[in-house]
Amino acid sequence: MSTSSNAAAVEARGITKRFGPTVALNDAGLTIKQGETHALIGRNGAGKSTLVSILTGLQRPDAGEVRFAGEAAPPLADRDAWKARVACVYQKSTIIPALTVAENLFINRQTEGKVINWRAMRARAAALLDQYHVDVDPSGLAGDLGVEQRQLVEIARALSFGARFIILDEPTAQLDGPAIGRLFDRMRDLREQGVTMMFISHHLEEVYEVCQSVTVFRDARHIVTSTVADLPHDALVAAMTGEHAVTYEAKARTIDAKAKVVLEVRGLNSAGRYHDIDLTVKAGEIVGLAGSGSSGKVGLAESIVGLRRADSGVITINGKRPKPGDVPSALAAGVGFVPQDRHHEGFVPLLSVGENATMPIAGKLGRFGMISPERRRARARTMIQELDIKTEGPDQPVGDLSGGNAQKVVMARALVDDPAALVVINPTAGVDVKAKQSLLGSVEDAAQRGAGAVLVSDELDDLRICDRVLVMFHGRVIKDVPRGWSDNDLVAAMEGVSHE
The missing domain is CATH 3.40.50.300 (P-loop containing nucleotide triphosphate hydrolases)
Incomplete structure (x- = not known):
């Protein structure tokens, strides 16, 4: 089937997924345009993680379909085909600490022959890291990397498979302010190179800073998709919760000067x-x-x-x-x-x-x-x-x-x-x-x-x-x-x- 250059990078249509009596997704979906950073927002239990598992080929939907650039998603068993289309950088790192950075980048791809050429693999790793401006020693142990460096290595690994769609699941949860700024700069660079991203975060201000569009899930259903500029903060919170934004008010408290x-x-x-x-x-x-x-x-x-x-x-x-x-x-x-x-x-x-x-x-x-x-x-x-x-x-x-x-x-x-x-x-x-x-x-x-x-x-x-x-x-x-x-x-x- 031929694809149109105007086809969406990713489409999930009418996705329903049940786990026993629990409905994790109910006729939900989203569409992400080529080259945009699209936020997926929702409270815990809204269905975000289930959709990620379906978009990455780890789960089969009970109903609905996933398409990449206008083409149907590959069979679940064809893991190489999935890796060539999509990758996810999870909040919980998938980097193996006991291996080097180079080994993590090319795990199960160390060589096409029977013998691993370690020098060649390190050279390939260095070239890949340099291509995406990741300042990490390919010979160093991955376990010595910080959270920020691990995330960048995972992004580089995903791109090395040829994937042009990357899911970032709570990437800022363990980063401080300067590191978040550097991650966002890297995301903007990747977007300029044509990489499409789905960004999952509970920090709503980040959505306005780095995303162009946003989709909100609530109670396993799709609620709204909008450009970020057209969805005010209060409306976004209301879509997530079904209520208007409520700011947490600290309780009044007096500390006894003689307290223990x-x-x-x-x-x-x-x-x-x-x-x-x-x-x-x-x-x-x-x-x-x-x-x-x-x-x-x-x-x-x-x-x-x-x-x-x-x-x-x-x-x-x-x-x-x-x-x-x-x-x-x-x-x-x-x-x-x-x-x-x-x-x-x-x-x-x-x-x-x-x-x-x-x-x-x-x-x-x-x-x-x-x-x-x-x-x-x-x-x-x-x-x-x-x-x-x-x-x-x-x-x-x-x-x-x-x-x-x-x-x-x-x-x-x-x-x-x-x-x-x-x-x-x-x-x-x-x-x-x-x-x-x-x-x-x-x-x-x-x-x-x-x-x-x-x-x-x-x-x-x-x-x-x-x-x-x-x-x-x-x-x-x-x-x-x-x-x-x-x-x-x-x-x-x-x-x-x-x-x-």
Whole structure:
């Protein structure tokens, strides 16, 4: 069949997909023009991930069809044909850390003969990286790359198959401001080279910055497709939620000057990460940590909960000094923790909601080393209700949940033992508007019950619930900003423009 030069780069028509009784997509679809960057937006569970699996040939729709440049999609079994048409850079990296960059770029394509010519493969990798302006050593281990570099390597690998349509699934969720800017510059360069992209993000301001068109899914259905310029922010949120935009309002809170100190850090140092950190958090207080990706804020938070060991200094949690660099010791001292990467550190996907949520209190759910399944389910049901986790019940595997609900399970685990101190890192990354409200509300509820909290976030809206925000720059705390700050003042401090 001949194709027209005016044919859309990608069309998904009348797509329906069911998983048992669940309708994941209901007569949904979208059309993406050649050479445009098209946003796919929707709350967790709207059907975005299912559509991605169908557009990449990993799932077959129950009804409907997919076309690339006017031609029907290839059979599912023809993986090479799919790779030549479409590639997806997932939020969860598919780079293999133990292999070199060159090996990742040409995995299963190292050679056409029986013997691998390593020098030739590295040369091919260097040429490919140079072609797409990716400044990475092809001989280096992929595991040593940062998030930004891994994403660029995955994009280069996709393009090396000949694909001219790339799906970017939450690519900014783990990047700081400067890295996001560089990614967007690269996306604009690729667009000028004729590459078509589908961009999935929960950060709506990014849609307006880098996309030309947008499609909104809600409840497994297509709601609207529009040029970005013709869809105001409030209308976009209304299409996502079926409601008008609601800004999260932080709860009024007064910190008792005589409140107990539940978390104290004195003289904490870690070479290359942070220097001379002093921090005090009282019961009922929420303290934010803000700064760029290189500011040291994540490393500091991870040291408090024992994921990293500081070189010097003292950490005191609820009057106890946990063993440095020891997570069980920090948990025993009374800390609850939401890690930066829920996929690798937050939950065990094959275990149930109940098993994940009650992991820190497993020893309290039975006698003589035996866990009572009914007591675990009962506690899990309470957490499911309190955090409004959308699940079939305590026995459903967490890996089956949407991203926002999986993050709520991680939050439930952090709160299940009523911690004296709560440390949360980027709790709303990659979740939708309503899930953000629920997650931030649960942090405020914990403070209301008397916990002290440290909230690390790249999102200014997250930090608005904080009583004060400590701004870090190049490993040092440079400013203590009370509630009521303006975006301009806080961003300027984070970028080192106005620090004193």
